[in-house]
Amino acid sequence: MTVLSIQNLTAGYANQPVLHDVSFDVEAESVFALIGPNGHGKTTLLRSLSGIIRPRAGSMVFDGERIDKLSVHRRVELGLIHIPQGDQLFGEMSIEENLLMGAYLRNDQSAVRVSLEEVYAFFPRLGERRSQLANSLSGGERRMAGIGRGLMADGKFMMIDEPSLGLAPLLIEQIYESLQTLSRSGRTFLIIEENPVRIAEIADKLALMDGGRIVWSGPPEELRSEKRLSQTYFGGH
Amino acid sequence: MDVFIQIIATGATLGAMYALASVGLALIWGTLGMFNMAHGLFMTIGAYGSYSAVAYLGLPVYIGLPAGFVVGGLTGCITHLLIVKFMVGTRNFGTNIMVATAGVAIVLEDLILKGFGAYPFRQPVSLTGGFRVGNVVVTYQSLVIVAVAAALIAMTAFLLLKTKLGRAIRATAMNLDAARLMGVRTERTYLQVLAIAGALAGAAGVLISSLATLSPQMGGDPMLKAFVICVVAGLGHVGGTGLAAVSLGLIEAAVQYFLGVRFGFPVMLGLVILFLVWRPNGLFGKKVVVRL
Amino acid sequence: MIISPALRKNFVIAIAVIAGFALVPMVVTERYLLGEVIIFFFWAIVASQWNLIMGHAGVFSLAQMFLFICGAYTTAMLVQFGDLSVWLAMPVGAVVATLAALIIGAACLRLTGAYVALLTFAIAEVVHVLIITDTECFRHISNNCQQLFGGATGFSRFADFGFRKILKADWMLGNYYVVLTVFAVTIFATLVIIHGRYGLAFRAIRDNLGYASSRGISRFRYQLIVFAVSAFFTGAAGSVYAAHFRFAGPSLFEFSTLMLILSMVIVGGLGSTWGPFIGAAVMMIVVEWMKEFGDARNIGMGLALVLFVLFMPGGLAGAFKSLWGRIFDRTPKPAAAPDTNV
Structure with missing residues (x-):
């Protein structure tokens, strides 16, 4: 079943389109990965999906509902959760407050408490440092807090922008193990990565972006034999 | 000893009023990056x-104080709905909003002048009498001022630190886009911030007028002091603002006592400028790093 | 000095404007109207200098009237207490204003944005309060107590340019051409700054502070220099104002006067070349017109500020430019905002 369907999306800043005519579908409870070098529109795509920027043309249907015109908070209410690049934590707040901000639109306080404990159980480091300011965390802890804050929204669709960005290999491994576990939790994931290697191991489907267009998409098994991959990254045409 | 008590009593009263006058200013700056030149008029209108x-x-x-609080809050809301709302996020917002709120200030001042006249009224919402500590008379009104200001600031602190609304305000101040991604309706947060700041300013106006009189220009002097206090604390730092207000109130009281009333504020400003040469981002402000 | 095409074009406009004003007394003989044009010269000078420092150099100073007052008070005090001729006192007034700007600038310009606005505003207000609360007599003049800085009433009725003796009934003409001369010099100096090396430096600083600093352009130094230059002309205007009206007093400190000048800058167009001059003329007419509605001068000014910032942030100059561009289809493409990546 398709949970998110994007048709002919064009978006950008001022007079410079960054995305050109992008279309793809995401299956429910799958992991969909968008790969490609930086500066080719992946982040712009997520920002259009969460409503931070307004696309110029095209349509976005989430769970059977057109979301193009909805405000950012309405999309969060529908369960479309965007975990931004570089974590974007609230630096002067404690970890716990950051996580509670993730649950901002939820009103059932006891359920929020349960989610909080779940996140702490999932990332024990966050539990140990729950009253520390987000500013004082290490890179890996920040990433966990960012993902944890996204989980707190209890949304069914998680969009994660570069979960491995700026982390040491060992930490990337940890984060990916967490993502692998989460991918079996009944949620749908749309993950952006620059490096296709690790994400290909957990993704059900991948799409390669180049120059604001999707130039290839398919299952991970086909990725290795795909010529366009090296063309996109190394510019050989 | 009496001198000491006198300075503490005067300084605490001044500090309490200044703190109440400055906290809203700092809150608006911290959340919207907007310097509200109409803040003094919010106080006047509250009074x-x-x-x-x-x-x-x-x-x-006893309805007087809440009335000032509510009227100030409403003025904040109207300012947001008519002006700020349309300007947030536009180019040169920082400069333009100062100009616009300065325009609002002069219009409101003129309207009050036309509605009430220039005659300085006595504020009926006040207490008379006092008690002695040693040879110093402490008025009941000073006690009320300190108590009311402390209570309102404590309430504001509680609201900001312990409630969901406060968390949303702080989140918006720290990272606008991230707050929106959490589902915060930042438009509404801005309105709430202006309402809270306006209400605090309105209450400050009532207290200030209870010591002096009501006049259309009465907000000018406390606003000027609030400016300086916010600058010392580092613009936008709400907690630091309270501390800076009380310290500067005490300094001003001491200078007034030893050098005369005229020199209270000038000496204070001189100290502030020297201080800023040493710490250009205020007591608590952070250095803005310009990325190359 | 290299004269760029933009500078040359503006010089031509300036010469035409000044020549036009030089001919005004041929047509306008009414003393009141001539007086109004003189007031226009004063406010246009202050507005153009404020625009120079705020719109071009990027310093949101609220001390512009204070610098004007420095010039006016220095002139008044030198003439009153020092029995100096106004012709000698006026240059001193301009220099004192420049020095004041250098001191204020050295203290404030290392800060940015709102901090500068708040401190400059506070400094001006503190001086204002100190002057009007001063009651100590410095000298007695015909049994009247005269404070060193004029106290709450200020200085008045001191010696002026002396045209009353030479030109008799036409003394106003003498005053007119003196003020016009200062106005003309100010225009040329302002054009050289905006369209010369300094303007270039400020554009570089605004577009990319990092790059500008790496090329040796110090924001602090450039801003301080332009702040001082603008203070010189503002102070000169203040000096001539004092000599023309034979008055310098604390009423010049009023917030509404500051707002009047600000509205001229904003209505004309912050950051433009000729906007403040247009704005000064427009606001003087608006204020005159609003007076007929039961003295709604301040309301008119306040509304002008709010409405222009809301609906026409580029002011009349900006609106004219985009209209011109639309008619002749030379609209410059808006620069693309950088991809901020959240």
Whole structure:
């Protein structure tokens, strides 16, 4: 079943389109990965999906509902959760407050408490440092807090922008193990990565972006034999 | 010893009023990056609101303070809905909003002048009498001022630190886009911030007018002091603002006592400028790093 | 000095404007109207200098009237207490204003944005309060107590340019051409700054502070220099104002006067070349017109500020430019905002 369907999306800043005519579908409870070098529109795509920027043309249907015109908070209410690049934590707040901000639109306080404990159980480091300011965390802890804050929204669709960005290999491994576990939790994931290697191991489907267009998409098994991959990254045409 | 008590009593009263006058200013700056030049008028309007409620509507005196609070809050809301809302996020917002709120200030001042006249009214919402500590008379009104200011600031601190609304305000101040991604309706947060700041300014106006009189220009002097206090604390730092207000109130009281009333504020400003040469981002402000 | 095409074009406009004003007394003989044009010269100078420092150099100073006052008070005090001729006192007034700007600038310009606005505003207000609360007599003049800085009433009725003796009934003409001369010099100096090396430096600083600093352009130094230059002309205007009206007093400190000048800058167009001059003329007419509605001068100014910032942030100059562009289809493409990546 398709949970998110994007048709002919064009978006950008001022007079410079960054995305050109992008279309793809995401299956429910799958992991969909968008790969490609930086500066080719992946982040712009997520920002259009969460409503931070307004696309110029095209349509976005989430769970059977057109979301193009909805405000950012309405999309969060529908369960479309965007975990931004570089974590974007609230630096002067404690970890716990950051996580509670993730649950901002939820009103059932006891359920929020349960989610909080779940996140702490999932990332024990966050539990140990729950009253520390987000500013004082290490890179890996920040990433966990960012993902944890996204989980707190209890949304069914998680969009994660570069979960491995700026982390040491060992930490990337940890984060990916967490993502692998989460991918079996009944949620749908749309993950952006620059490096296709690790994400290909957990993704059900991948799409390669180049120059604001999707130039290839398919299952991970086909990725290795795909010529366009090296063309996109190394510019050989 | 009496001198010491006198300075503490005067300084605490001044500090309490300044703190109440500055906290809203710092809150607006911290959340919207907007410097509200109409803040002094919010105070004036609060004072006239409470005066009108008691003198014209015949409401009991204890309604006076809440009336000023509400009128100030409403003024903040209207300012947001008519002006700020349309300017947030536009180019040169920082400069333009100062110009616009300065325009609002001069219009409001003129409207008050036309509505009430230039005659300085006495604020009916006040207490008389006092008690002695040693040879120093401490008025009941000073005690009320310190108590009311402390209570309102404590309430604001509680609201900001312990409630969901406060968390949303702080989140918006720290990272606008991230707050929106959490589902915060930042438009509404801005409105709430202006309402809270306006209400605090309105209450400050009532307290200030209870020591002096009501006049259309009464907000000018406390606003000037609030400016300086916010600058010392580092613009936008709400907690630091309270501390800076009380310290500067005490310094001003001491200078007034030893050098004369005229020199209280000038000496204070001189110290502030020297201080800023040493710490250009204020006591608590962070250095803005310009990325190359 | 290299004269760029933009500078040359503006010089031509300036010469035409000044020549036009030089001919005004041929047509306008009414003393009141001539007086109004003189007031226009004063406010246009202050507005153009404020625009120079705020719109071009990027310093949101609220001390512009204070610098004007420095010039006016220095002139008044030198003439009153020092029995100096106004012709000698006026240059001193301009220099004192420049020095004041250098001191204020050295203290404030290392800060940015709102901090500068708040401190400059506070400094001006503190001086204002100190002057009007001063009651100590410095000298007695015909049994009247005269404070060193004029106290709450200020200085008045001191010696002026002396045209009353030479030109008799036409003394106003003498005053007119003196003020016009200062106005003309100010225009040329302002054009050289905006369209010369300094303007270039400020554009570089605004577009990319990092790059500008790496090329040796110090924001602090450039801003301080332009702040001082603008203070010189503002102070000169203040000096001539004092000599023309034979008055310098604390009423010049009023917030509404500051707002009047600000509205001229904003209505004309912050950051433009000729906007403040247009704005000064427009606001003087608006204020005159609003007076007929039961003295709604301040309301008119306040509304002008709010409405222009809301609906026409580029002011009349900006609106004219985009209209011109639309008619002749030379609209410059808006620069693309950088991809901020959240």
